[in-house]
Amino acid sequence: MGSDVSGNERHTPVMAEEVKRILIRDPDGVYIDGTIGGGGHAKVLLDKLTDKALYIGIDRDATAIEHCKKRFKNSTTTVELCKGNFSMMNEIAERMGVKGVDGVLLDLGVSSAQIDSPERGFSFSSDGPLDMRMDQDSGINATDLIKSLPERELADLIYEFGEERHSRKIASAIVNFQKKSPVETTSDLSSIVKRVIMGSMKTKSLARVFQALRIAVNEELSSLEKGLTIAVELLNKGGRIVVLSYHSLEDRIVKNQLRDMSKSRIEAPEMPTGYREQVKLLNLLTKKVIRPTESEIRSNPRSRSARLRAAEKV
Numbered sequence: 001m002g003s004d005v006s007g008n009e010r011h012t013p014v015m016a017e018e019v020k021r022i023l024i025r026d027p028d029g030v031y032i033d034g035t036i037g038g039g040g041h042a043k044v045l046l047d048k049l050t051d052k053a054l055y056i057g058i059d060r061d062a063t064a065i066e067h068c069k070k071r072f073k074n075s076t077t078t079v080e081l082c083k084g085n086f087s088m089m090n091e092i093a094e095r096m097g098v099k100g101v102d103g104v105l106l107d108l109g110v111s112s113a114q115i116d117s118p119e120r121g122f123s124f125s126s127d128g129p130l131d132m133r134m135d136q137d138s139g140i141n142a143t144d145l146i147k148s149l150p151e152r153e154l155a156d157l158i159y160e161f162g163e164e165r166h167s168r169k170i171a172s173a174i175v176n177f178q179k180k181s182p183v184e185t186t187s188d189l190s191s192i193v194k195r196v197i198m199g200s201m202k203t204k205s206l207a208r209v210f211q212a213l214r215i216a217v218n219e220e221l222s223s224l225e226k227g228l229t230i231a232v233e234l235l236n237k238g239g240r241i242v243v244l245s246y247h248s249l250e251d252r253i254v255k256n257q258l259r260d261m262s263k264s265r266i267e268a269p270e271m272p273t274g275y276r277e278q279v280k281l282l283n284l285l286t287k288k289v290i291r292p293t294e295s296e297i298r299s300n301p302r303s304r305s306a307r308l309r310a311a312e313k314v
Contacts (some may be wrong), residue, residue, distance in 0.1 A: 013040030014244055014303040015292055019105060022285060023242045023311045028052040029102030032093065032234070034086030034227060035059060039068045041107060042079075049077040056101075057081045058092060059136040060218075072273060085135075087227040090234055106227065109246040110134070110214060124206045127187040132210075132217045136220050142213045143184050151175045161221075161249065162212030165206055169196050179243040186210075191293060211247065228257045230279055235313035241312045242286065251289070251307045258311045281313040 013019070019041055023031070027050045033042055036057035055077055059065055059179040065083045072079040082092050086106060093101065117164060120131055132142040146154065155171035158164050173196045174183060183189050184253045190206060197205040215221060231241050241258075263279040290308040 002213055012300050013044060014107070014300065014306045015296070015308050016041060016044040018290055018308060019052070019244070020048055021241055022308075023103045023105055024048045024237065025240065026102050029099055029239075030056070030100070031103040031105070032056045032058065032086075032089055032231070034089055034103050034104060034106045034231070035108065036068055036081070037061075037064050039064075039071045041105060042068065042072065043103070043217065046072070046075055046077050046079070051076045051078075053077045054098070054100070055079045056089075056093065056096065058084055058089060060085055060306055061136065062135075072251050079144065083135075085223055085227075087115055087223040087230065089227065090230045093234060100239070101234050102239045104231040104235065104239075104241045105244075106224075106231070106242070107244045108220075108224065108250050124190045124193075124210055127185055130185055130192065130213075131181060131213045134179070134218050135150060139217065140216050142189075143182060145213065145217055146174060146183050147178065157216050158209055158212045160207035161215040163248070164195055164208040164212065166205060170209060180296060189213075194211055215249070221253060224253050225257065228254065232261055232311075237313055239313045240310060241282075241313075242308065245307050245309075246305045251309070254309050255289070258284060258309055262311060283314055285310040285312055309312045 011092065024045060027048055029049075030053065031045065031049070033045070033055065036042055036059045042055065042057060049055060057065075057068055057072075057079060058081075059068075062083055065081050067081075068081055072081075077118070080096055084092055089104070091098075108209075120128065130142045130146075133139050140148070149157065151171050154174060155168045156168055159167035164170065170193055174189075177183060177188070177192050180234050183192070189209065193206050193209055216272055228241075228243070235241065243254045243258075245254055255287075262284045264280045286309045290310075291301075292303040292306055
């Protein structure tokens with residue numbers, strides 16, 4: 001949910017001051033931004049880093065990487081940019097000769113630039129091809145995903161990733177539509193959902209169906225689970241991880257994984273009891289989730305669903 005990649009910087013990064021305050025402990029350190037987007041958070045964080053620091057920006061979207069190359073070409077802090085999935089940040093860091101980092105930022109979900117580009121197919125507000133891939137160079141798009149799924153599996157996907165209670169009705173309508181022609185555009189999908197869901201719940205159901213397909217197309221939840229584990233492994237002692245999520249499925253994963261890694265656990269349980277050592281990986285910095293202030297929501301309505309959680313490597 002970072003800033004616009006188009007060069008128009010009207011979209012502001014969410015909870016930027018909170019992110020900066022929590023994440024940056026060593027201004028000379030090494031930091032990974034796993035979802036750099038348009039570089040909104042990067043701009044704020046780089047202002048606090050020295051010329052000795054290293055800022056590694058990762059994004060699945062080639063457009064975002066190209067934009068950030070131009071945006072940060074004159075940065076006094078070294079900025080290294082890499083197209084890829086943040087779940088592979090250990091391999092990316094290793095290629096750069098980095099063994100440990102002092103902070104990791106993950107700003108999850110779809111970026112403002114992606115939402116505002118009809119040709120990317122993320123939004124039901126404008127017509128465009130039903131693509132939804134964050135990485136347009138690989139993977140299966142939403143049209144082909146829908147085509148490949150039997151009705152029951154499509155309904156399960158909409159229910160699980162969209163938390164949409166009318167998933168069976170919607171899946172049945174999609175399959176019936178496809179008997180005549182493929183669901184190829186955002187307008188096709190929107191019109192199907194609108195015919196099934198009446199009244200005031202129509203917009204929420206649309207948002208849930210689009211969310212469900214986007215999560216499935218980009219394998220977002222499995223990437224998040226893997227990425228959180230790898231990020232914590234990469235952190236130096238005292239290093240911090242900050243995660244911004246935008247819906248309950250993401251937030252649940254972040255909350256549970258950070259909490260689990262902050263509990264004492266048994267190291268080498270196969271050893272005799274006397275040799276067991278209780279260790280924990282993290283200290284939670286956010287016992288309760290941090291949300292945007294009312295004034296931020298007024299100035300940046302897209303921040304309203306954001307939830308920030310953070311932890312520090314023990």
